[in-house]
Amino acid sequence: MARTTGSRADVTGPLIRDKARRLFARQGYAAVSMRQIAAAVGVQAGALYAYTPDKQALLADLLESHMHDLLGAWSDDPDADPLARLERFVRFHIGFSLDHGDAVFLSYMELRNLTPDNFARIAALRGRYEAALEQILRDGITARVMRIEDPKLTTLALIAMLTGVTNWYRDGGRLDRTRIAQIYWGLARGAVGA
Template sequence: MARTAGSHSDITGPRVREAALRLFAQQGFAAVSMRQIAGEVGVQVGALYNYTPDKQSLLFDLMKSHMDGLLAAYADHSAATAEARLHDFVQFHIRFHHDRPDAVFIAYMELRNLTPENFAVIEALRRQYEDRLEDILRAGVASGSFDVPDTKIATLAVIAMLTGVNTWFRAGGRLSLEDVEAQYWQMVRKAVSAEG
């Protein structure tokens, strides 16, 4: 099949990903067809297969790109105190995820639609990110700054709490993102603090 007039791989490929990301987040992976994605991009449905083998591969690529970007963007300042490192993590997590609401929604809500092989890859990347926070909590417990009976449970609880900001926060609302970060930092700090 001939390439659609005006279609260029360096332009159309990213447009396919953007359209899929938006549609998956709005309607759910199972409800979106390749025909809908093609319609959003303005190409024939057959042309999509120049950019992705199938819908599953597209979902996996979107999730993996999100996780790779998350891991690459996070820089743990290991020389700092555990409390300073935790503060940086809280701020980073809220800001990074705030800027990518559709990618975050898909990364959490569409895991069930991955094949077992693809799920294993994404789960391993998620564990790498969780391990970074757990390392901070362990360091805080070891130094006596934090009192956390189970660092794995605390890790999952903190990440769930921070990720939840995306479900309710809207720019222009009662609180600025900076206000939200400050309040969430206080909640996280109090939850793990060794101080009575």
């Protein structure tokens, strides 16, 4: 019998993804076996293959889903003031990152474990997100409200800075999310010479 008695496909599939995401984030992709994922879910290892062809496909699916969620949640108003758009991006990115800490961690730390084809697919999605911020910066240069030497490099630096909050933030810590977003907005504003 492949499934634990009483398990259901509509529950087991999402549970596999959730447990795999958590295990990969805590222990690293290379250190986690399909048997560990199965044990965390409460199914036999062979049952996982009804939901994913292999561990690589599971990782790629987790990273791709995260990027689709991120891109789906972000929206921009190209007619708005570039500084207001940048502030909105900063606050959005911090909030989304803190709400999806394990997924964000995987997106940055486990790219190296993707096959070339999977890497290309995820990199293309990441490129779309980066391009959204880069466009805001280019619009800020055009509007003369930002002084940036290299918009692409500034884009990558800002995203790295903003994403770094997931490495140290803890609920109930010294600073709440609102205050952290305010401080990061000040840092981002300084980084673009505004």
